[in-house]
Amino acid sequence: MILRAYYAVPVSTVALVRAVPASFAHALSAVPPEPPIDVARARAQHAAYVVALASIGLQVVPIAPDEACPDCCFIEDTAVFAAGVCVLTRPGAVSRRAEVEAVAAALAARCQVVRMEAPATLDGGDCLLLGQTIYVGRSERTNASGVARLREAFEPHGVSVVAVAMPPGVLHLKTVCSGLGDDAVLVAEDTLPDGTFGGVRVIRVPAAEAHAANVVVHGRAALVAADAPATAALVEAGGFRVVLVDTSELRKADGALTCLSILV
Numbered sequence: 001m002i003l004r005a006y007y008a009v010p011v012s013t014v015a016l017v018r019a020v021p022a023s024f025a026h027a028l029s030a031v032p033p034e035p036p037i038d039v040a041r042a043r044a045q046h047a048a049y050v051v052a053l054a055s056i057g058l059q060v061v062p063i064a065p066d067e068a069c070p071d072c073c074f075i076e077d078t079a080v081f082a083a084g085v086c087v088l089t090r091p092g093a094v095s096r097r098a099e100v101e102a103v104a105a106a107l108a109a110r111c112q113v114v115r116m117e118a119p120a121t122l123d124g125g126d127c128l129l130l131g132q133t134i135y136v137g138r139s140e141r142t143n144a145s146g147v148a149r150l151r152e153a154f155e156p157h158g159v160s161v162v163a164v165a166m167p168p169g170v171l172h173l174k175t176v177c178s179g180l181g182d183d184a185v186l187v188a189e190d191t192l193p194d195g196t197f198g199g200v201r202v203i204r205v206p207a208a209e210a211h212a213a214n215v216v217v218h219g220r221a222a223l224v225a226a227d228a229p230a231t232a233a234l235v236e237a238g239g240f241r242v243v244l245v246d247t248s249e250l251r252k253a254d255g256a257l258t259c260l261s262i263l264v
Ligand code: CIR
Pocket: 027, 028, 029, 071, 074, 076, 077, 093, 096, 124, 125, 126, 172, 174, 175, 253, 254, 255, 256, 258, 259
């Protein structure tokens, strides 16, 4: 009985977040949003996301936004955490590189921090931790040196790194998938092939809800996109308590749910 209680305690407890700056109106997006980004609405959605993180038991630690960094709310891209080690990334988009320093300062107090130097580039959104393996998408943001640096940083700590070929036109690996615990992965239909994650069980999200393949999981609770009822049902059927979160305005800048936090 006592053993079961210990197993129920999730390993990650802190969620670093960064609020939406006014400059978010000029955040990167693959397709110019129409209507344009409404910053007040994006801020309200971000605030609700933070409340949702707390509601699933995470201790939220905010980092001040930086007006010089329009995409800084997508904090996930600046660091990759596993096995007590944090790799600070060198984001693939030049305009996002200045985001890293403030995150570095917050992380240094919590874990061992490792840097990534040129020519390596890597976005945290390309990294999916399942058990003791980090799957890393070789996207337009993450290059071979970035993958090599990740391997060098994590393999001595027992975490293996596996590169994944990306479907064309997909921003990040986690744009189309995310972990549902350590033994299952949600994957948007018609994106990554079966077998991408070895023997890990694949749960397919309908193409009409592809954006919802990205969920935030903590223990047995999950944040799921509010406009994806079929995905919410799949996650619930997997034994998770579902908390619905609307990030439709943040999606105009190609952000999903995991992008908005780093779990440490
Ligand atoms: C970008 O293009 O970099 C941002 N507008 C969106 C980043 C989303 N991040 C993520 O999925 N991890």
